[in-house]
Amino acid sequence: MESWRSCATCGVENELDDDLCLICADERQYLPPGGQRWTTSAERAAEGCRVQIEELEPDLYGLTAHPKADIGQTALLVRTRAGNLLWDVPGYLDDAAVGAVGDLGGVAAIMASHPHMYGAQLEWARAFGAPVWISAKDRGWVRRDGPELRTWSEPFEVLPDIEASQPGGHFPGSAVALWRAGAQGRGVLLSGDTIAAVPAEGWVTFLRSYPNKIPLSAAVVARVAAAATALSFDRLYDNFRGVVAVDANAAVRRSADRYISWVRGEHDGDT
Secondary structure: OOOEEEEOOOOOEEEOOOOOOHHHHOOOOOOOOOOOOEEOHHHHHHOOOEEEEEEEEOOEEEEEEEOOOOOOOEEEEEEEOOEEEEEOOOOOOOHHHHHHHHHOOOOOEEEOOOHHHOOOHHHHHHHHOOOEEEEHHHHHHOOOOOOOEEEEOOOEEEEOOEEEEOOOOOOOOOOEEEEOOHHHHOOEEEEEOOOEEOOOOOOEEOOOEOOOOEOOOHHHHHHHHHHHHOOOOOEEEEOOOOEEOOOHHHHHHHHHHHHHHHHOOOOHHHO
16 A cells, blocks of 8 residues: 555645645635545546656657646756756656666756756666755645655755755745756756746746735845845756747846736726
8 A cells, every 4th residue: 555645736746644735725826616636646647647758859858747737837857977867856656767868877966956856866766766855935835744855945856967956935945956067068047937938039027926916026026036046057947848949047147127017006097
């Protein structure tokens, strides 16, 4: 029998004695109509769940659970000479996923941009003997504990050529990771939804809650954007397949300026 279960809404692994997924009960997420529901990896497998893996660019792969076994994120696997980083975590894995990721070099470190992306992080860690790095600021959101979990604070070189930092915003410990070798050496920012791409090409946004559309203040957006744009990157990947393919650093700066001007009321006459 499994010693844990997943929230059926967000896919984050929880201890069996949890009555409520606190991540979904928070204002940044939601409980579905009818209240809390739980599921297990065996039930997901019976539903035909699998982890689809696709190459996004050289040494970067997207991992997505189908049918949806989490919020719907696409996790990112970055290959480096010192091992691979699993950034954000699918809410499901099975032997096929373990084999496919093993063929790509396995996993040397696991990190989530924020608690919504914890997924089945301990199961992935145990499959590959990898540590799970949890932001010290968000440690209290962990719903299933284990010796694989380690806390970190910024700045942090999670693997050679990958530097993680915590601009905050969405959560106090909301993180980004700079992959210096990405985009043919121009740098890639793995932004989770600390900074989220939007449909308009070359733009991003920042929110406290994406499903509930709760904004951040001008001061916080300015802080997040300043921390991100201090890094050197040309491309950005968020956690829902959003991409700013070129000139992403400028896109973050430009988008922050637009956001701040609206929340400060500079355009109230247009509303």
